Amino acid sequence: MPEAQFDDRSLFSASVQGVPDFWRELPGILWSFDSGRPDPATFPIDDMTRLNEFVLRTQTDGALQYGDGYDEMMYGFPGLRDQLAERSQGDDGRDIDRTAVLLTSGAVQAISLALKAFVDPGDVIAVEAPTWGAVISTARGRGADVVAIPMDGEGLQVDLLEQELDRLDRQQRRFKLLYVIAAFNTPTGVSLSLERRHRLLDMAARRRFVVLEDNTYRDLRYDGPALPTLFGLDESGLVVQVGSFSKTMAPALRLGWATGHPDVIAALTGVRTDLGVSQWVARVMSEFLREGLFDAHLQSIRSFYRTKLTMTEAALHAHCDPWVSWVTPEGGFFLWVELDPRIDGKLVMRNALARGVLVRAGERFFGDPNHGRQQFRVSFGKLPIGGIQSGISRLGEAMTESRR
Numbered sequence: 001m002p003e004a005q006f007d008d009r010s011l012f013s014a015s016v017q018g019v020p021d022f023w024r025e026l027p028g029i030l031w032s033f034d035s036g037r038p039d040p041a042t043f044p045i046d047d048m049t050r051l052n053e054f055v056l057r058t059q060t061d062g063a064l065q066y067g068d069g070y071d072e073m074m075y076g077f078p079g080l081r082d083q084l085a086e087r088s089q090g091d092d093g094r095d096i097d098r099t100a101v102l103l104t105s106g107a108v109q110a111i112s113l114a115l116k117a118f119v120d121p122g123d124v125i126a127v128e129a130p131t132w133g134a135v136i137s138t139a140r141g142r143g144a145d146v147v148a149i150p151m152d153g154e155g156l157q158v159d160l161l162e163q164e165l166d167r168l169d170r171q172q173r174r175f176k177l178l179y180v181i182a183a184f185n186t187p188t189g190v191s192l193s194l195e196r197r198h199r200l201l202d203m204a205a206r207r208r209f210v211v212l213e214d215n216t217y218r219d220l221r222y223d224g225p226a227l228p229t230l231f232g233l234d235e236s237g238l239v240v241q242v243g244s245f246s247k248t249m250a251p252a253l254r255l256g257w258a259t260g261h262p263d264v265i266a267a268l269t270g271v272r273t274d275l276g277v278s279q280w281v282a283r284v285m286s287e288f289l290r291e292g293l294f295d296a297h298l299q300s301i302r303s304f305y306r307t308k309l310t311m312t313e314a315a316l317h318a319h320c321d322p323w324v325s326w327v328t329p330e331g332g333f334f335l336w337v338e339l340d341p342r343i344d345g346k347l348v349m350r351n352a353l354a355r356g357v358l359v360r361a362g363e364r365f366f367g368d369p370n371h372g373r374q375q376f377r378v379s380f381g382k383l384p385i386g387g388i389q390s391g392i393s394r395l396g397e398a399m400t401e402s403r404r
């Protein structure tokens, strides 16, 4: 039988776009400093195998069915929601219960649900520049206009946001939501300063917009004291915080969450069209927490990634000086590298690829191809420790070869 062909693209809705080039499999990549994936060496395989068996044998029906009733199905396994609420009491200093917690398929679904719950076509949202590009495309897919507010060494420039909101007011545009990666921004690693956190929350309360706080990397702090979260500082009910077990446990769990005012969490739940996250996976994770394994695991992976960060910086100094500069991040997986103007940024990417090295081009974080050409993101998350030095040395060669 001949292979079936689909050749009528006019059947697709306007939402369907081509797969961007950067998602395609790149041949010959030997050193990937590209994605925000965790190092497989950190996966707690033995405990997860043991707890998986325990859950399947002792909670068979609960684990392998849809959740029992609307709340359990749509909000997710109550035991894990209780535990996340309890952790929020410690991490955010908030006295919340499970009604303030929704389990999602990764932080990415929590973000999509928040955009769906708050943003109509024609509304305006703001992001930091640079930021995680996926959010820009999701918001644009909902018909929102996205304005990018520059960051500096203290994070989002709150004054510039205020100016932008004044401008939108004059145009009678409805501003709905700010997406902010307040802890270790992707890609810069910069965190929003405490003083700006307060000012931002004052502004949100005064002007009535939602603050979507992405806390995905928060548990991966290697240095410096943890700052109070926006969700913890907020008194207006306008902050929705999203979190994830992807970076600390494993992305394939597809387990994230949103925390916020119970009415807001109910709205997010109301716009979800799946039938909730896996009860099975949520129960395995819940047992991991119940046995007290998660905090010990965090401690061990923090020290592991701190070592990788140090090694990556040493390799950049050894092989890429004097062409690069960056600010050491206090956490997360990324170094945001600025290239000397004497080096052609585009050419470096090409020459690095020819040597089997992939870093992520700066343009990807601005939603605008005219920005970030002399910058790129180096992730020290997934690449094995043994590959850091050799990969960066090839990157250094690619730079020397890319002088203008």
Ligand SMILES: Cc1ncc(COP(=O)(O)O)c(C=O)c1O
Residues within 6 Å of the ligand: 036, 105, 106, 107, 108, 109, 132, 181, 186, 214, 216, 243, 244, 245, 246, 251, 255, 256
């Ligand atoms: C800032 C940020 N938020 C969210 C995510 C997605 O996390 P999850 O796997 O929980 O959907 C990523 C992944 O790269 C990220 O960088």
